[in-house]
Amino acid sequence: MTVRTASPMAQIDSDRPHATARRAVRATARPDADVQAYDFRRPSRVSRERQRTLTAMYERVVKSLESALVSRLRDTIDLRFQGVEQVTFGEYIHSLSIPCSAYLIDIHKTGHCGVMDFQRELAFYLVDRLFGGSHEPQLMDRALTPIERMALSTVAERALVACVEAWHDQVKLTMSVSGFESIPEIIQGIGREDPVLVANIEATFTGGRGLLSICLPLAALESFFSQSTDRVSRGVGTAEDRAENRRLTESTLRATHVPVAVRLPEFSITLAELLELQDGSVISLRIPPNAPVVLRVGNQQRFTGRFGKANGMKAMRVDEESAEPITAP
Structure with missing residues (x-):
């Protein structure tokens, strides 16, 4: 009985498809990644x-x-x-x-x-x-x-x-x-x-x-x-230490400046009245003297109250919190 062995060239030829497949697998297993250069002299400190x-x-x-x-x-x-x-x-x-x-x-x-x-x-x-x-x-x-x-x-x-x-x-x-x-x-x-x-x-x-x-x-x-x-x-x-950290945080927050504005209720006028406006015109607001006014903190409406005076200057008395826009009666 005669046993035939594969020639070296035949073995190489049979290995080629496997090698090609392995290279294809490695190529697909390594997609393009976002590679960033690392500077060893000036490493980034922003973790x-x-x-x-x-x-x-x-x-x-x-x-x-x-x-x-x-x-x-x-x-x-x-x-x-x-x-x-x-x-x-x-x-x-x-x-x-x-x-x-x-x-x-x-x-x-x-x-x-x-x-x-x-x-x-x-x-x-x-x-x-x-x-x-x-x-x-x-x-x-x-x-x-x-x-x-x-x-x-x-x-x-x-x-x-x-x-x-x-x-x-x-x-x-x-x-x-x-x-x-x-x-x-x-x-x-x-x-x-x-x-x-x-x-x-x-x-x-x-x-x-x-x-x-x-x-x-x-x-x-x-x-x-x-x-x-x-x-x-x-x-x-x-x-x-914790009390001191809390005190510093509170003092920082309390020192933050926020814009505050007091606004009258919204009112409307006719288009004819708008067209008649000129320098020196007086607009009737149709708002009673005791009408509520709105206190806005930043862009948010926070409180309603009444106009008044304090120490000879215009002032506002806060009556209650409000989240809804105030309109003229």
């Missing part, structure tokens, strides 16, 4: 835990600044927090437009400085509204004038106050606007390779949208990034 903390902090900044802008501009503007990212200062500088509207931030007693930049569309919109404009602002391919910079600096300072309040529980910062620069490459105070934390806030307004960015060096926030992120360890402590 998921700190990301959540930073998001909560800057959401407070957004709400505080939005409320102040709506009250100041007498116009609708919507601010949304887009997120924070760690980049080098050089990368941040290269992302700014030319010319830019960048305010330099002096972080007192640290030797560091930061930058707050208003995108061109947002800068010209705010300048237009601060000077009493009511139409779609005209965008110009130029740097802001000294008068425009001075007007816009009031918004920068208000945003800086909100930022200091938000960071208060994590890092005690004292910051102020120290200058203005319209050419990104001239901005000094931070090394080009130094890591910075950039918070981006998008503003939507009449006629467009723009970005507000707040850049702070990580060196000034070292105590925040070096502290433990263990939830359990942060919750333990003596009774005195």
